[in-house]
Amino acid sequence: MAMTGVIRPGHAQLRVLNLEEGIHHYRDVLGMQETGRDDQGRVYLKCWEEHDHSSLVLREADSAGLDFFAFKVLDKATLDRLDGRLREYGLPTERIPAGEMLETGERVRFTLPSGHQIELYAEKTRVGNGLGHVNPNPWNAAAEKGIAPLRLDHCLLYGPNVAKVQEIFEKVLGFQLVERSLTPEGDANMGIWLTCSNKVHDIAFVEYPEPGKLHHLSFLLSSWDKVLRAADIMSMNSVPVDIGPTRHGITQGATIYAWDPSGNRFETFMGGYTVYPDHEVLTWTFEGLGEGGGLDFAQRKLHESFLTVVT
Ligand code: M3P
Numbered sequence: 001m002a003m004t005g006v007i008r009p010g011h012a013q014l015r016v017l018n019l020e021e022g023i024h025h026y027r028d029v030l031g032m033q034e035t036g037r038d039d040q041g042r043v044y045l046k047c048w049e050e051h052d053h054s055s056l057v058l059r060e061a062d063s064a065g066l067d068f069f070a071f072k073v074l075d076k077a078t079l080d081r082l083d084g085r086l087r088e089y090g091l092p093t094e095r096i097p098a099g100e101m102l103e104t105g106e107r108v109r110f111t112l113p114s115g116h117q118i119e120l121y122a123e124k125t126r127v128g129n130g131l132g133h134v135n136p137n138p139w140n141a142a143a144e145k146g147i148a149p150l151r152l153d154h155c156l157l158y159g160p161n162v163a164k165v166q167e168i169f170e171k172v173l174g175f176q177l178v179e180r181s182l183t184p185e186g187d188a189n190m191g192i193w194l195t196c197s198n199k200v201h202d203i204a205f206v207e208y209p210e211p212g213k214l215h216h217l218s219f220l221l222s223s224w225d226k227v228l229r230a231a232d233i234m235s236m237n238s239v240p241v242d243i244g245p246t247r248h249g250i251t252q253g254a255t256i257y258a259w260d261p262s263g264n265r266f267e268t269f270m271g272g273y274t275v276y277p278d279h280e281v282l283t284w285t286f287e288g289l290g291e292g293g294g295l296d297f298a299q300r301k302l303h304e305s306f307l308t309v310v311t
């Protein structure tokens with residue numbers, strides 16, 4: 001799909017139980033760059049390859065989890081158009097003024113029937129990746145600091161009403177369904193993987209009774225070697241690993257799932273295939289998710305934590 005609407009994941013605001021531990025994890029172990037702190041005490045970070053000011057905002061709170069996940073849209077006209085479409089569809093939206101988040105323009109916020117807050121915005125200060133725009137080097141020292149992901153890539157969210165959520169992303173926001181997994185009865189989608197671009201996914205949902213839950217935020221690496229290097233760094237820093245290194249059958253991404261100090265799951269991954277508008281949706285049966293290797297293609301098992309541990 002030509003990217004004329006929603007262009008990509010932009011930022012996530014994550015709740016951490018202890019700010020200093022959260023900063024240590026995301027800045028020093030994952031290797032993101034700290035780009036600011038605001039008067040609410042929130043800390044802003046970005047991955048080394050990202051050009052915009054921030055992709056992760058940490059907020060200290062009594063419970064872990066996700067405050068909101070945001071997508072960047074092409075421009076202000078697109079923001080207004082999508083705001084109108086959401087309201088026409090029957091989803092109330094809220095306008096959050098420019099500057100409420102550091103270096104970030106006006107945001108349109110709405111709540112999905114899954115209980116998640118999603119935001120759209122068109123403007124964020126470009127701080128660059130430090131490599132310039134004329135005859136740039138491909139990387140610099142920041143590309144080797146910590147795990148050093150290229151960018152915030154996608155998230156997987158757990159909550160009720162996945163069918164409704166799918167309709168909103170496809171019909172209102174112009175996303176494309178790439179893969180799905182079925183309920184044990186096979187009569188509905190239990191999981192959906194959606195793209196707004198030609199990445200294999202930009203956001204995913206799994207049906208879950210409790211609203212507004214985070215399964216993982218995912219960070220992109222450039223090679224399988226870097227995934228193994230990430231595993232080494234996690235081990236050297238006593239980061240608890242959930243699954244991997246392995247490959248998901250679903251999306252074909254090579255992955256590690258692990259937990260930050262607050263219990264929020266994060267993923268470091270690489271790979272996946274390219275999605276074009278004529279892509280035919282791939283379907284995983286409930287058995288396919290486990291024995292079929294959908295979740296873990298190497299081990300072909302449904303790790304219990306996948307369905308039960310969320311923040
Ligand atoms: C990802 C990914 C499952 C596959 C998940 C996929 C749950 O998290 O990044 O591709 O089977």
Ligand code: FE
Pocket residue numbers: 154155156216218267
């Ligand atoms: Fe993922």
